[in-house]
Amino acid sequence: MGAGLIALYVAAPSSVLAQGVAWAVDRASVTFQVRNAGLAVHGSFGGIEADVCFDPDDPESGSLVASVDPATIETGIEMRNRHLMRRGYFHVEKYGAVVIRSIRLRATGTGYAGTFLLSIRGVERQVEIPFVFDTSGSRARISGSLTLDRRDYGLGKRSLILADEVTVHVALTLVRGAGSRTPQPCATPPGRGAGAHPARDLKADRASVRRSVRTRTARAYLAQRPRSIPP
């Protein structure tokens, strides 16, 4: 059950002189909810890495790339956590991080929405996520929700008791990049989201989980991205 949904950061788009505004993540929360035998199970992820480049007045100039570590999944029951890390679900030994990256961001009548590519367990699918972005001086808050079918990503099998639909909530508190008082354009390639935050503390049991050397975090994805993306 569960699917990582990642921080919504906006990274600079294609050109060397990037547009958008660079943000650093101050706090991040990625939680999910799924029904099991009729009752809601709540969980969360840590190990969030992200890059945000977003101008609320020019959303189409921005981009977001982020990842979350499924080996940090927490559902309140240790054995269930371990089960979800194994091959029937996230299979962390083989697949590593969950990654989301934006294709297009736009304004809507009530906020914003984005088209993203969500990659979980080696499966990449396009998803639509509405989100809100509120600013207050040099700080901002971005939040959004996504409902997906876990089986689309190979997360478990058909079950009489475990629902297929998982709802993921993301909430991020952002500060302007480099602590500047004025909006700064995103650099290319964008640096990683600045600062540690509580959600990045990994579970103590990581020593028992052998990580794949092919773990792809947001930073690794960004390092491989072409420097110039065609408009």
Next chain:
Amino acid sequence: MRVDWSDRTSPGGRALRLGMLAVLLGAVAIAWSRTDASQPVRQQVIPRVWDEEALRDFSLPLPNTDMQVEHITQEYYYALRERVIHKTYPMYHPDFEPPGYLDSLRALAPASALDTDTIDTEEEWIRAGELVFDAPQLYLPLSRPFFNAAALARANAPVTRDGTFPFQRYVVLENSDVRVGVLACGTCHTRVMPDGSVVKGGQGNYPANRLLAEVVLAIGGEPPLRAHREQFRAPWIDHPSQTMMDTITRTRVAEYFRAVPDGVHTRQGTSPTYPASIPDLRGIRHERFFDATGIMQQRSIGDLMRYAAFNQFVDHLNRYGDFVPSLGNHPGPLPPPDSVTSVVNGPFTRFSDAQAFALAKYLYSLEPLPSPHEYDAETLALGERVFIEEGCVTCHPPPHFTNNELTPAPGFEPPEDHYDRFPIFDVSVETDPGLTLYTRRGTGYYKVPSLRGLWYRDLLFHDGSLSLEQVLDPSRLEDDFVPAGFRGADSPSRAVPGHPFGFELGEREKAALIAYLRTL
């Protein structure tokens, strides 16, 4: 007026055609509805017990070894002598035996209880299967001091309301020879409840190991130790629980046996150090695997028949490299089927396919009994909620309260191909791995058991260590914990790790969960 039914336009013709159609449909409906138990079953194909194609993937591989288990051939199996299902008679506790009872039995002629050629309906197959279930495999003279009524009384074997021991029955052979029949399926798989009622197929409470301890001490010489090795030895396993059997004494064997409580048993292929909880057979048709270790699969009724055949000691003819349990180190061919014997139960015999089919039909007819326990709705609602919130429902989902999957024991990593072959819940619940890693019944796994019928089971976990309350008690992780069930021969206390659920529940939630579980 004559109706022309071929006239599609005439009202009469249409009416007649409709009427004929109605009669035809009614006949079909009646035929379909006649599927009750009184209908003939003989046209069903009785599966062949020793089907080599079915046996190919029937058993799970041994753990942590490349060695393959070699079964006897189909030809060899069917050359074993077929059993006769004799008519049997109740065994009374000495305090309740009617005067002259045994003399009345001596006056009887031997009789067969079962002629499978005359069985026709589902009901008849089930009744026949109950006779097979109760049919002893071994007949002991009354003069033998073991396993007779007096021995069971000394062992405080439970007694039914009518004063009988339902685990064993008398058999009348030629020349008024009345014998004690033992080693029936029902010997171990019959439970006498505190009120004297009988649950056939339930977690048996026959005092098998206490009776065996008497036998081991009373019979001198080598045979008890040869029997011990035939029952339990697995020489490819390099573990103290195995190697100690080569030098064990009869006194020590008896100590191990006395440490095994009723409801748990050192059946063949386990070990005195790692016995197995006697399972509840009611609801067995819904199980994907047999035994706590999931040693054999159930893909059809034929597989249950095969499982029964193996457990009537035919598995003592398995070959594990050069080792054959009934023969020890024996690289050469097996003795001829008509002469191969076991120290444990004498000459090898087998079920006929029809007998095994009847037995399986009977076992399939057994469902867990409805619980007599009553609780208020609020308690049960809370208990069910706890059951879900604590994650129990993930492995124990309704309707059978098992997901029918295998969990790996600590120290066992499933081979890659197992994930395609078997349903594996690939997180260990970390219960003691001994039974599944250090015995002949080992697979490296434990199956997820069904929780139905918990109310009439005493002892839980694969080794019958714990009561239901103790499963949820975190103090069982401490070395000074006293298990309600199996403790081992060397200490009155020991930690019972694994399955760490429910430890942090409050008393109200715990009581509600236990109440809920007792209603399943």
